Amino acid sequence: MDTNGDVAVKVVPVRHVGRWFGVAGVALFVAMLIHTTLFKVASSTKTCVTTNGVKTCHGVLVWRFQWDIVGQYFTSSEVLHGLLITVELTVISMVIGIVLGMIVAVMRMSPNRVLAGVAWTYTWFFRGTPVLVQITFWAFIGALYPHISIGIPFTHIAFVHITNVNVTFTTLEAVIVGLGLNEGAYMSEIARAGLISVDEGQIEAATSLGMTRRQSLRLIVIPQAMRVIIPPTGNEVISMLKTSSLASTVAVLELFGAVSNISAQNFKIMPLLIVASIWYLIVTTVLSIGQFYLERYFARGALRSPPPTPIQRLKRDARGIASKFRTKRGVSGAGA
Amino acid sequence: MVEVRGVRKSYAGVEVLKSVDLTVNRSEVTCLIGPSGSGKSTLLRCVNHLEKHDAGELRVDGELVGYEARNGKLYELSDKRVCEKRSHIGMVFQRFNLFQHLTVLDNVTIGQTQVKNIAREKARAKARELLARVGLDAKEKHYPAQLSGGQQQRVAIARALAMEPKLMLFDEPTSALDPELVGEVLDVMKDLAKSGMTMIVVTHEMGFAREVADTVYFLDGGIIEEFGDPHKVLTAPSSERLKSFLSKVL
Numbered sequence: 001m002d003t004n005g006d007v008a009v010k011v012v013p014v015r016h017v018g019r020w021f022g023v024a025g026v027a028l029f030v031a032m033l034i035h036t037t038l039f040k041v042a043s044s045t046k047t048c049v050t051t052n053g054v055k056t057c058h059g060v061l062v063w064r065f066q067w068d069i070v071g072q073y074f075t076s077s078e079v080l081h082g083l084l085i086t087v088e089l090t091v092i093s094m095v096i097g098i099v100l101g102m103i104v105a106v107m108r109m110s111p112n113r114v115l116a117g118v119a120w121t122y123t124w125f126f127r128g129t130p131v132l133v134q135i136t137f138w139a140f141i142g143a144l145y146p147h148i149s150i151g152i153p154f155t156h157i158a159f160v161h162i163t164n165v166n167v168t169f170t171t172l173e174a175v176i177v178g179l180g181l182n183e184g185a186y187m188s189e190i191a192r193a194g195l196i197s198v199d200e201g202q203i204e205a206a207t208s209l210g211m212t213r214r215q216s217l218r219l220i221v222i223p224q225a226m227r228v229i230i231p232p233t234g235n236e237v238i239s240m241l242k243t244s245s246l247a248s249t250v251a252v253l254e255l256f257g258a259v260s261n262i263s264a265q266n267f268k269i270m271p272l273l274i275v276a277s278i279w280y281l282i283v284t285t286v287l288s289i290g291q292f293y294l295e296r297y298f299a300r301g302a303l304r305s306p307p308p309t310p311i312q313r314l315k316r317d318a319r320g321i322a323s324k325f326r327t328k329r330g331v332s333g334a335g336a
Numbered sequence: 337m338v339e340v341r342g343v344r345k346s347y348a349g350v351e352v353l354k355s356v357d358l359t360v361n362r363s364e365v366t367c368l369i370g371p372s373g374s375g376k377s378t379l380l381r382c383v384n385h386l387e388k389h390d391a392g393e394l395r396v397d398g399e400l401v402g403y404e405a406r407n408g409k410l411y412e413l414s415d416k417r418v419c420e421k422r423s424h425i426g427m428v429f430q431r432f433n434l435f436q437h438l439t440v441l442d443n444v445t446i447g448q449t450q451v452k453n454i455a456r457e458k459a460r461a462k463a464r465e466l467l468a469r470v471g472l473d474a475k476e477k478h479y480p481a482q483l484s485g486g487q488q489q490r491v492a493i494a495r496a497l498a499m500e501p502k503l504m505l506f507d508e509p510t511s512a513l514d515p516e517l518v519g520e521v522l523d524v525m526k527d528l529a530k531s532g533m534t535m536i537v538v539t540h541e542m543g544f545a546r547e548v549a550d551t552v553y554f555l556d557g558g559i560i561e562e563f564g565d566p567h568k569v570l571t572a573p574s575s576e577r578l579k580s581f582l583s584k585v586l
Binding site for chain 2: 199201202204205206207208209210211212213215219220223224298300301302
C-alpha cells in the first residue's frame with residue numbers, strides 16, 4: 001500500500017530485529033561449515049626448507065576431508081559396480097514391494113475374513129521383525145531347506161527340483177527377497193491408505209455404470225489413490241536405497257559394501273564414506289525429481305491447475321523480473 | 337417397468353424400509369418426496385441393487401433385481417450378472433460423483449468402452465452428442481473440478497445416458513447445488529422426461545414434482561404415507577404428516 005485514499009504516503013515496514021540476529025547466527029555457522037570442509041589444514045607430515053642456513057619446518061597442507069582421495073575413488077570400478085548393485089537391489093525390491101503391497105492392501109479390504117486375516121498377519125509379521133534379521137534369514141535359508149521342489153503339495157510329484165539351495169539361491173537373490181517381502185508389508189499400508197482416501201461415491205458411480213469390483217478398482221479407484229500413494233512411496237524408495245546397504249552384512253558388495261571393502265584395505269575410512277554418501281545423495285536427487293513429475297501426472301483433475309514444474313517456475317520468475325524492469329522504465333509517464 | 341412389493345431393509349437393526357409398494361410404468365416420471373431419513377434414497381438404491389433389500393420382491397422390466405427364481409428357489413445372481421443388469425439403469429447422485437481423474441469426455445466415454453465394449457471412436461462420438469444435449473460440448477477437455485456444480489451434474493446425467501439406460505434414477509440431483517444452478521439441471525431433466533425416459537426422482541423440488549411427475553410418493557419413517565397424482569397429493573394432501581411436511585418445504 002502506498003496511497004491513503006488519493007494522498008500518496010510513505011509506508012514504513014515492520015523491522016524484524018530478532019530475525020536478523022537469527023540470520024547472522026546461521027550465516028556464521030554456515031561459514032564455519034564451509035571453511036572446515038573446503039580448506040586445508042597442516043598435517044603431521046612435515047616439510048623443511050633451509051633459507052640462509054636457517055631450517056624451518058611446517059606440516060604439509062592437506063584437506064581435512066581428503067577430497068583428493070574422494071576424487072580418486074569416486075569413479076573407481078569397485079565403487080561404480082557397487083552403485084549398480086545398490087540401484088538394482090533398490091529397483092527390484094521396490095517393484096516386488098509395490099506389487100505385493102497392492103495385492104495385500106486389496107486383500108485386507110476384502111469382505112472375505114480369511115483373505116483379510118492373512119493380509120493382516122503378513123503385515124504384522126514382516127513389519128514386526130527387523131529387516132536385518134529377515135535378510136540374514138533368507139541368506140541362510142539353505143540351512144532350513146537344503147532341497148526345494150515345486151509340484152503338487154503332499155505328494156511326490158515335482159515339476160522343478162532344486163537340489164542345492166545354498167548354491168542355486170544366491171545371496172543377492174536372498175537380499176532381494178528379504179527386502180521385497182519386508183517392503184511389501186510397509187507398502188500395503190501405504191496402498192491401503194490411498195485406496196481408503198478415494199471417496200465412496202466414486203465406487204458407487206462406477207458400480208452404477210455396471211463396472212465390476214475389479215474394473216472400478218483398476219479404472220477408477222487406483223488411479224485416484226495414486227495421488228495419495230506416491231509421496232510416501234517416494235519416501236520408501238529413498239529409504240530402500242539406504243536400507244539396501246544392509247546387504248553388505250551378508251557379503252553382497254553393493255555401494256556401502258564396496259567402500260568398506262576398500263577402506264578395510266587402505267584405512268581411508270572417512271573419504272570412502274564420503275564417496276558413498278555423495279553417490280547416495282546423487283541417486284536420491286534423481287529419484288526426487290522423478291517423484292515430482294510422477295506426482296504432477298497423477299494430480300491431473302485433482303487441482304484446478306497443475307503446479308508448475310521448476311523449469312516453468314524459473315521461466316515465470318524471469319518473465320516477472322523482465323516485466324518489472326519494463327514497467328519501471330515506462331512508469332514515469334504512465335503513473336501505474 | 338419397476339415393481340416394488342413389500343420391500344424391507346434394515347441397517348444394524350433399524351428398519352429403514354417397512355414393506356414398501358411402488359409401481360412405475362414405462363415412460364413415466366415418479367417423484368419420491370419425504371423428510372430426510374424417510375427411506376427415499378434407500379429405496380432408490382435398492383432398485384439398482386446398490387443396496388440389497390432384506391425382504392419383498394423388486395422387479396425391473398419384469399425381472400427380479402439381484403436374484404433369479406428357479407425350481408422354487410431364489411438364486412443370488414453372480415456379481416457379473418448384477419453388473420450387467422445394472423448397466424441398463426442409469427443413476428445420478430446428489431454429489432455428482434464424476435470421476436475426478438478423467439476429463440468430461442472420458443467420464444462420458446468410460447462406461448461405454450469398458451462395460452459395453454463399444455469402440456473408442458464410436459463411444460466418443462456418442463459422448464459428444466450427449467454433451468451437446470446437456471449444453472456442455474465446449475467443456476469436453478475440462479476436468480470435473482474445473483466445472484460448476486450445475487455443469488458437473490449435467491455431465492453426470494450425460495454419463496448415465498451414455499449407457500442407453502431404460503430407467504434413470506435420480507438421488508436428490510439438485511440438493512448440493514447453489515440455488516441459481518438448480519434450474520439448469522432441472523431443465524435437462526424435464527427434456528429427458530419429455531423424450532419418454534422412465535425416471536424415478538428423489539427430490540425436494542416440489543415445483544419440479546408438480547410440473548413433471550406422473551405420480552408422487554410421499555415416504556415417512558420407511559412407509560409410503562400417500563401417493564398419487566402430483567396435483568392432488570401436493571395441493572390437497574389427505575394425511576396429517578404430508579400436510580405438515582408440505583407446510584415446511586413449500
